[in-house]
Amino acid sequence: MKTQRLSRRQRTLLNCAPIDEEPIRDRSMRSAVFRARGSNEFANQQSFDRAMAALVDAIPIPAESAEWFSAKDFVSASKWTWRKMARNPAVLAVGIAVLVIAGVFIFYFVSRLNDFPGSATARKLLTLASSTRSVLLDPINADAGTLGDLFFMKHGLEHYEVPPEFADFRTIGCRVFEDEESRRIAQIWLAEKRMQLFLFPAERNAKTGAVLRFPGWRYIQQEGWTGAVTEHNGVCFMAALRGRENDLAPYLAEKQ
Amino acid sequence: MLGDSRKAQEVFHTTLREAALRAPHGELPNEPFWLFREARWRCLEESKTDLEAEPLEMKEHEITPEASLQIEQFEPTQLAVWISAAPEPQRTALALFYLNEFDYREILDLAELKLSELSRLLASGRRQFQAWLNTMVPQVPKV
Numbered sequence: 001m002k003t004q005r006l007s008r009r010q011r012t013l014l015n016c017a018p019i020d021e022e023p024i025r026d027r028s029m030r031s032a033v034f035r036a037r038g039s040n041e042f043a044n045q046q047s048f049d050r051a052m053a054a055l056v057d058a059i060p061i062p063a064e065s066a067e068w069f070s071a072k073d074f075v076s077a078s079k080w081t082w083r084k085m086a087r088n089p090a091v092l093a094v095g096i097a098v099l100v101i102a103g104v105f106i107f108y109f110v111s112r113l114n115d116f117p118g119s120a121t122a123r124k125l126l127t128l129a130s131s132t133r134s135v136l137l138d139p140i141n142a143d144a145g146t147l148g149d150l151f152f153m154k155h156g157l158e159h160y161e162v163p164p165e166f167a168d169f170r171t172i173g174c175r176v177f178e179d180e181e182s183r184r185i186a187q188i189w190l191a192e193k194r195m196q197l198f199l200f201p202a203e204r205n206a207k208t209g210a211v212l213r214f215p216g217w218r219y220i221q222q223e224g225w226t227g228a229v230t231e232h233n234g235v236c237f238m239a240a241l242r243g244r245e246n247d248l249a250p251y252l253a254e255k256q
Numbered sequence: 257m258l259g260d261s262r263k264a265q266e267v268f269h270t271t272l273r274e275a276a277l278r279a280p281h282g283e284l285p286n287e288p289f290w291l292f293r294e295a296r297w298r299c300l301e302e303s304k305t306d307l308e309a310e311p312l313e314m315k316e317h318e319i320t321p322e323a324s325l326q327i328e329q330f331e332p333t334q335l336a337v338w339i340s341a342a343p344e345p346q347r348t349a350l351a352l353f354y355l356n357e358f359d360y361r362e363i364l365d366l367a368e369l370k371l372s373e374l375s376r377l378l379a380s381g382r383r384q385f386q387a388w389l390n391t392m393v394p395q396v397p398k399v
Contacts, residue, residue, distance in 0.1 A: 015375035016353070016360035026361065044319045048382060049354070051324035056354040058332040062265050 006035055014042060019049045117203040117212035118236045119220055122229050125185070126222035129196045129240045137173030137189050144169050144188055144197060151176065151186050151199070159233035160186050160199040165251055166239055169195070193247075198238040202231045217252050219245045228252055260340070267298045289366050296348060296366065303340075316383035317390055326393040338388065342381065345369060349377040 006014070010032035017033050024030040036042040085091055140147070145167025151160040155176045172189040179185055179200075188197040203212045211234045218229045227240040228248045241247060271294050278284055327335075339350045348367045352358055358366065364374055 012372055012375040013360070015379045016363070016371070018359060019354075019356050026359065029360065040321070041319075044321050044323065045382065047321070047324045048319050048327070048386070051327035052335070052354050052385075053356040055327055055330060055332050055335045056356070059336050060261070060332065062261055 006032065010035060014045070017042075017046070017049075019046070019053045114218065114220065116214045116218045116229070118200070118229065118231070119218070121179070121183075121200055121203075122198075122220050122227050122236070122238050123222045124179070125198045125200065125238060126220065126225045126227050126240055128187075129198070129227075130223050130225050130242070132187070132189075132196065134172055134189050137175045137187065139173045140171050142171055143167060144171050144190060147171065147174055147186075147188060150174075155184065155186075157184060157186060157199070159235045161232070161235070161237075162188070162197060162199075163230060163232065163237055166190070166195075166197060193241055195239060195241045198227075198236075198240065200236050200238075202234050202236045204234075219248070221245075263302055264299075267295060267302055271295045271298055289362065292352075292366055300344065314380075314384040315387035315391075316380060317387040319382055319386050323386055323389060326389045329393050330389075338385065345373070346377045346381055349374055350381045353378055 009028070013029050013032040014036050017029065017036075018024060024033060033042075086095070140150075144162045145164070148161035151157040157176065169190045169192045172191055174186065174188045176184060176186050183201050186199040188199075189195075190197065204210060205212060211231070213231055216230065220227050220229065221244075225240055225242050226245050226248055227238045228251075229236055229238045231237075239248060239251065271291065274294070275284060275291060284290070339347060339354070341347075342350055345367055349363065349369065352363045352366060360371070360374065363369070364371060367374070369377070
């Protein structure tokens with residue numbers, strides 16, 4: 001009978017091929033046996049081995065020893081364990097893939113958890129804050145709370161008011177500029193811890209035009225800067241400084 | 257392994273006794289085949305005192321389709337004696353393989369052999385036994 005060509009390793013394995021025709025667990029052995037199945041040489045070996053095993057099985061075992069073997073098998077089948085399963089390369093690969101996917105999912109979930117209407121603009125403004133120098137702003141030495149009138153009178157910006165929490169801090173400078181979406185943004189530089197304040201239009205519903213409101217203060221982080229954002233009368237206010245949430249929290253707590 | 261049921265029984269009982277003594281102290285190895293490894297080591301120790309056959313070139317014949325019929329005419333104890341007379345590690349390889357309780361990886365582990373060595377030992381063992389069969393048992397005529 002015609003047989004498939006066998007590699008050297010497969011010929012080596014075939015000499016150790018299992019005697020019984022039970023399912024073979026070892027993949028390389030299974031493949032070698034499958035390829036050799038049609039050959040006369042292998043058929044002779046198998047019939048030889050079966051006859052030998054039958055003869056070995058018939059070797060008498062003294063009664064004293066035989067009573068020790070209560071079960072049919074000398075060796076119990078290896079137990080299925082989590083550790084064994086975890087060592088399986090396929091399981092390991094799938095496990096790592098699932099962990100990475102779960103990690104990415106959690107990362108996005110956590111980052112989305114802190115999102116609020118206007119958070120995207122606030123992040124962009126934090127990036128801007130990190131690169132702004134005070135010389136770019138028009139110098140002005142006044143209480144931050146008084147600048148709302150200036151923005152209204154000079155630039156026609158309604159409700160661009162600094163909240164009471166930051167109204168008493170002295171300013172170094174301010175400016176009004178337009179972002180890439182032509183929204184008018186007011187930027188104020190404070191003497192206090194080189195903090196920057198931003199006032200920008202709140203996000204609106206694309207269909208109805210209604211302001212998307214959110215209660216209280218929301219924190220965001222970007223490039224080592226932290227911002228605390230609140231919305232009032234359709235205008236978002238953000239106080240930003242280089243540092244962490246803990247550095248900003250005392251300012252918000254004071255007036256509350 | 258020993259070709260002598262009395263000695264085999266002695267080794268078996270000594271191995272079990274040793275295991276029973278070590279078990280209460282938690283000294284039993286945590287691996288599945290330690291009992292077989294222990295028994296094999298004792299068999300090798302036991303056979304050291306036996307008379308050893310002079311090493312000689314064994315004839316080897318290709319396995320024939322009639323081999324199984326020839327083997328059927330043998331007594332089990334004759335096969336046991338033949339295997340026990342094989343040199344180490346061929347004796348261990350043949351004994352463990354034809355016990356038909358272990359797969360080849362387990363035999364490699366137990367006998368501390370490489371795959372190529374086990375393969376060679378089994379292949380030559382088969383051919384040598386076939387040569388012996390041809391000498392001892394008349395060829396069964398082909399039908």
